[in-house]
Amino acid sequence: MMFEKAMTEGLRPKSLPSAAGQSLRMFKQDGVWGKRLLLGAVLIWFGFLVLLPVGEIVLDALSDGVIPFLTALHTPAARHAFWLTLWITIVSVLINTFFGLILALVLAQQKFRGKTFLNGLVDLPLAVSPVVAGFMFIVLFGQQGWLGRWFEQGGIQIVFAVPGMVLATIFVSLPFVVREVVPVLMECGLEQEEAARTLGASRWQTFWRITLPSIRWGLAYGVTLTTARSLGEFGAVLVVSGSIIGRTQTATLHIHQEFNDFHFQGAFSASLVLAAVSFLLLIIMELVKKHVGNGQTLVR
Amino acid sequence: MSSPTIKGQQASRPELVNRSIAIGYIGLMVVLPILAISTQAVGEGLSRLWQDLIQPEALFSLRLTFLMALIMVILNSITGTATAWVMVRYRFPGQSLINALIDLPFAIPTIVTGLMLVILYGPQSSIGTFLTAHGVEVIYAKPGIVLALLFVTFPFVVRAVQPVLMEMDRDMEEAAITLGAKRWRVFFRVVLPSILPAILTGAAQAFSRALGEFGSVVMVAGNIPMKTQVAPVFIYGEIESYNARGALGVSMVLLASSFVILLLLNIMQNWGRRHDV
Numbered sequence: 001m002m003f004e005k006a007m008t009e010g011l012r013p014k015s016l017p018s019a020a021g022q023s024l025r026m027f028k029q030d031g032v033w034g035k036r037l038l039l040g041a042v043l044i045w046f047g048f049l050v051l052l053p054v055g056e057i058v059l060d061a062l063s064d065g066v067i068p069f070l071t072a073l074h075t076p077a078a079r080h081a082f083w084l085t086l087w088i089t090i091v092s093v094l095i096n097t098f099f100g101l102i103l104a105l106v107l108a109q110q111k112f113r114g115k116t117f118l119n120g121l122v123d124l125p126l127a128v129s130p131v132v133a134g135f136m137f138i139v140l141f142g143q144q145g146w147l148g149r150w151f152e153q154g155g156i157q158i159v160f161a162v163p164g165m166v167l168a169t170i171f172v173s174l175p176f177v178v179r180e181v182v183p184v185l186m187e188c189g190l191e192q193e194e195a196a197r198t199l200g201a202s203r204w205q206t207f208w209r210i211t212l213p214s215i216r217w218g219l220a221y222g223v224t225l226t227t228a229r230s231l232g233e234f235g236a237v238l239v240v241s242g243s244i245i246g247r248t249q250t251a252t253l254h255i256h257q258e259f260n261d262f263h264f265q266g267a268f269s270a271s272l273v274l275a276a277v278s279f280l281l282l283i284i285m286e287l288v289k290k291h292v293g294n295g296q297t298l299v300r
Numbered sequence: 301m302s303s304p305t306i307k308g309q310q311a312s313r314p315e316l317v318n319r320s321i322a323i324g325y326i327g328l329m330v331v332l333p334i335l336a337i338s339t340q341a342v343g344e345g346l347s348r349l350w351q352d353l354i355q356p357e358a359l360f361s362l363r364l365t366f367l368m369a370l371i372m373v374i375l376n377s378i379t380g381t382a383t384a385w386v387m388v389r390y391r392f393p394g395q396s397l398i399n400a401l402i403d404l405p406f407a408i409p410t411i412v413t414g415l416m417l418v419i420l421y422g423p424q425s426s427i428g429t430f431l432t433a434h435g436v437e438v439i440y441a442k443p444g445i446v447l448a449l450l451f452v453t454f455p456f457v458v459r460a461v462q463p464v465l466m467e468m469d470r471d472m473e474e475a476a477i478t479l480g481a482k483r484w485r486v487f488f489r490v491v492l493p494s495i496l497p498a499i500l501t502g503a504a505q506a507f508s509r510a511l512g513e514f515g516s517v518v519m520v521a522g523n524i525p526m527k528t529q530v531a532p533v534f535i536y537g538e539i540e541s542y543n544a545r546g547a548l549g550v551s552m553v554l555l556a557s558s559f560v561i562l563l564l565l566n567i568m569q570n571w572g573r574r575h576d577v
Contacts, residue, residue, distance in 0.1 A: 045383075051401070110315055122330075125330065129511065129514060136333035232410065278407035
């Protein structure tokens, strides 16, 4: 790299700079049409692939006006589904934030045998098909499963009930907090924590006063991603729930059910609400992104 | 760094507690479920698992899944790289909005994606009617599967390539142009080699996601065995009809694929890191 720089800046003969400048200008000029073509192609592709379908759901949900849109959301099944989604999301976010923080601290600040392996396992839920994830929990917590047998004796049903859906949601949204907090922790280093400890702060004080403030935006980003994923999870929850109407339906399962029953307004209305919430989360993510370094730690 | 926690010395008690909690959590939530399903799969012997796997419907669903994911990944690598290029190198009105909207496919629930595509391209829509009249089936057909996969995996390649392009030194490009190289030549000889690891990383993530995608595909493709039934939909169908054995073989193949891709991604990341410095 240094060599090239030296070549183009220091060592070149006196006649070259103007020639170079000219060819660069030409490059920019004859690039204009190519540029416009590429820009146009990218925008059209993006519009067709992503924006067009999103626009369609807005139009369809509101095609008969606001009243049918709201009525479809006001049915007991719809309301129940949204409440269940809300609760499952809250539980999943709380649990994954708590354990995610501990995991991030361990992965970023400790060294031990098998750490690389643990690090790889954290990513696994992102790679596993949601259907397979749900299936795994059925096998583990089903009547004959290793843990299911045990819960059966205690009279607690996990699979085909809300606890199973919570577990499946926790599984699929597990990596986000860890993945967003680890790079921030690595960047911060340990100096400040050590200084605080040397000055006599307790572990708790150090965590609340030093560590947490420095990772807060990374954590916020991770929590937002966890929320988005928990709200929208479908496959894993469908498999685990057994889809019993009214009792174990989340918002995404409700959409599926309504669509299969030809209650299109119901499916469209619920979809628009979920899409709007996702959009809101996206805006929050954009706002948070501005605070996390140059935003490059986020895209992975 | 002379930090006692990183180098030498025994870990302190709170550190050990944290480490045990972390390992315990992953053990319970990730390792145990995978062990349970794997044990169940090989419980009646490997030959039984093989028998389950070579059922025509099972084999077809796996082949279809890999084929659709492959088509998607090729298209997405090209469009994703182009999108990243436009976002980093060009300035145009509305750019920051579009840049934010690129993540939309990750934020929208997959079932909503599926529903959107069904109403947009389905038989009742004007686009659907037009396409059917011209002999193109999208919904309940293979193009619909590719379309759904393209949608849900769109951000991967873009977001992998963008930071690399941003950090890239433009001296080399300018030197090449000064020396008289054509623009496309500069792209293929100078730019592409340095962003290739990023493209491959994004492509591998997209591929892995596509293998497991369920919500959008089950809406768009339906559940037609030997025609549009992809592997995750096949597994779901088998579980629905209380045929856990049928689901186990295909599940194990998907799980193994996830492992392999994850491993490749890790190797690729290490490789990229080594070449950065």
